[in-house]
Amino acid sequence: MNAEPALIPFNPADYFTYVLHEEIRNAGMPGGYCGFVLELAGEPDFNRLQQRLDQLVVQFPIASAKLERRGKRFFWMTTGRRIMLERHQSSHNEGEAILGLQTAMDIFNQPTLNLDPLPLRLHWIATGNGGLLLLNWIHPLLDARGGKILLDYLCSDRPDKFKESPSLIGEKLAQWRWWQKVRFFFKAKRHNHEAIRLDSCLPTAMEQGSQSLRLRIRRYSKDETLRISALAQQHTGLAGKTLYSIGCFMRAMELAGPPAAKAGYCIPYAFNLRRQNAPTPVFGNHVSCLFARATREQTRQRQGLFAHLLAQYRQTLQNELDIAYLPLMWLGQSLSPSRYAKLLRKQRSGGELSSLWFSDIGELRWNEAGFMGTRVSGMFHLCWMTFPPGLALLTGQLNGQITLSYSYLHPAVDEAWLEGLIARMDAELLETNP
Amino acid sequence: MKEKLRHFIFSELIFHEAPETFGDADDLLEAGLDSMGIMRLIMFAEKEFSVTLPDTEIEPNNVRSLNALEQWIQLAPRA
Numbered sequence: 001m002n003a004e005p006a007l008i009p010f011n012p013a014d015y016f017t018y019v020l021h022e023e024i025r026n027a028g029m030p031g032g033y034c035g036f037v038l039e040l041a042g043e044p045d046f047n048r049l050q051q052r053l054d055q056l057v058v059q060f061p062i063a064s065a066k067l068e069r070r071g072k073r074f075f076w077m078t079t080g081r082r083i084m085l086e087r088h089q090s091s092h093n094e095g096e097a098i099l100g101l102q103t104a105m106d107i108f109n110q111p112t113l114n115l116d117p118l119p120l121r122l123h124w125i126a127t128g129n130g131g132l133l134l135l136n137w138i139h140p141l142l143d144a145r146g147g148k149i150l151l152d153y154l155c156s157d158r159p160d161k162f163k164e165s166p167s168l169i170g171e172k173l174a175q176w177r178w179w180q181k182v183r184f185f186f187k188a189k190r191h192n193h194e195a196i197r198l199d200s201c202l203p204t205a206m207e208q209g210s211q212s213l214r215l216r217i218r219r220y221s222k223d224e225t226l227r228i229s230a231l232a233q234q235h236t237g238l239a240g241k242t243l244y245s246i247g248c249f250m251r252a253m254e255l256a257g258p259p260a261a262k263a264g265y266c267i268p269y270a271f272n273l274r275r276q277n278a279p280t281p282v283f284g285n286h287v288s289c290l291f292a293r294a295t296r297e298q299t300r301q302r303q304g305l306f307a308h309l310l311a312q313y314r315q316t317l318q319n320e321l322d323i324a325y326l327p328l329m330w331l332g333q334s335l336s337p338s339r340y341a342k343l344l345r346k347q348r349s350g351g352e353l354s355s356l357w358f359s360d361i362g363e364l365r366w367n368e369a370g371f372m373g374t375r376v377s378g379m380f381h382l383c384w385m386t387f388p389p390g391l392a393l394l395t396g397q398l399n400g401q402i403t404l405s406y407s408y409l410h411p412a413v414d415e416a417w418l419e420g421l422i423a424r425m426d427a428e429l430l431e432t433n434p
Numbered sequence: 435m436k437e438k439l440r441h442f443i444f445s446e447l448i449f450h451e452a453p454e455t456f457g458d459a460d461d462l463l464e465a466g467l468d469s470m471g472i473m474r475l476i477m478f479a480e481k482e483f484s485v486t487l488p489d490t491e492i493e494p495n496n497v498r499s500l501n502a503l504e505q506w507i508q509l510a511p512r513a
Contacts, residue, residue: 237489238469238472238497239470239492240473241468241469242469272470275445275448276447276448276468276471279449317473
């Protein structure tokens with residue numbers, strides 16, 4: 001682990017997420033940290049896990065690199081530092097929906113005192129027979145799909161099959177001639193221009209003040225999950241499961257009454273360039289950005305809203321706007337973080353663009369051996385987000401059960417309002433009365 | 435047609451260690467084809483084969499395998 005430090009440049013999506021990380025830090029919070037949590041029915045083999053972490057740093061030195069700025073450009077500089085498995089005993093057992101959750105939140109709310117914190121950490125939170133395995137990382141290092149690949153790496157019998165590969169965004173950009181890039185750039189600019197026209201309702205009326213991160217988890221039973229999947233297919237077709245969740249959220253927020261009521265809703269969501277089940281690339285962000293938008297009037301008509309979102313998505317793909325964002329992100333690298341952030345977040349009116357941070361992690365599977373021989377009984381996710389909107393919804397499915405993880409800022413998001421919103425979301429997803 | 439579909443699916447949407455061994459009747463949904471991928475696949479097919487695939491026909495039976503996809507596209511109206 002004493003190799004010479006190497007500089008690994010950010011790809012365009014890494015810089016995109018770095019800019020948002022800086023925005024979060026500028027608002028007085030730790031930064032763009034994300035968490036992927038597995039609920040394990042027993043203890044994994046700690047020695048084996050530590051060996052695998054050591055192997056990770058050798059195989060992928062970026063895993064323990066530090067952020068480095070050279071002129072206008074940003075890099076990861078490898079350090080060879082070890083990533084130690086950090087073990088904790090859950091101390092808040094009473095009344096927790098998920099044992100160990102409070103300890104996970106304490107970890108997330110720790111201020112980053114160290115100037116060069118590790119970009120990736122692994123925690124074990126013991127809760128009795130089992131516990132929570134928390135992978136905690138800083139967003140410019142990798143995206144959530146990469147988080148799943150990393151967990152697969154840690155418990156794989158064949159870690160050698162996980163290899164680093166070039167940025168998928170870089171590969172796409174390299175396929176295009178200069179005039180194609182320019183054409184896509186203007187397409188994306190028009191796409192953005194449309195997105196910033198509609199003033200977005202927000203889940204908080206506050207824009208500043210000291211905040212902590214909190215989490216509410218809603219897990220649906222297998223029967224409920226089957227019902228949600230059937231309703232998603234009925235309303236948005238096989239192709240629109242993600243849109244069903246987004247549409248239900250827009251309606252839930254509209255029915256709960258948005259704390260900052262404006263003209264409509266704008267929910268950006270990621271389009272991942274990775275192929276499903278691919279073991280590579282592990283690190284880096286390989287995402288583009290799409291927008292789901294609707295006026296408040298459109299949101300009030302359930303059937304019409306889903307048809308609108310599906311047509312909007314279809315139009316986006318037909319016009320190749322999904323990939324058009326890539327040249328925009330490529331050019332964004334030349335902007336300072338503050339200038340780029342303004343373009344990413346601000347509407348024409350000066351308001352905040354995103355009504356919510358949203359990500360659909362998709363359906364995840366661990367094989368019968370579970371995680372290092374231990375059954376994975378559940379999972380949830382968490383992340384810091386910009387303020388506003390102060391609310392992030394991450395959704396995923398495991399063992400036939402959908403889990404919605406609501407990360408939110410306290411006290412910016414009113415908890416009584418959030419409870420009402422979650423009840424409305426249940427009713428929307430399951431098509432029942434709240 | 436099937437080879438074009440196979441190439442697009444395995445180079446853009448799903449990772450498979452040996453895509454040439456993936457049978458024409460094998461289950462694409464089981465292999466990891468998700469909702470976003472289905473939409474991209476439909477857009478690719480409409481453009482590549484100059485057809486219109488109606489929203490109302492987007493259902494598991496039409497996208498479950500390469501055979502099913504080919505049959506669906508062959509029966510679809512020309513764009």
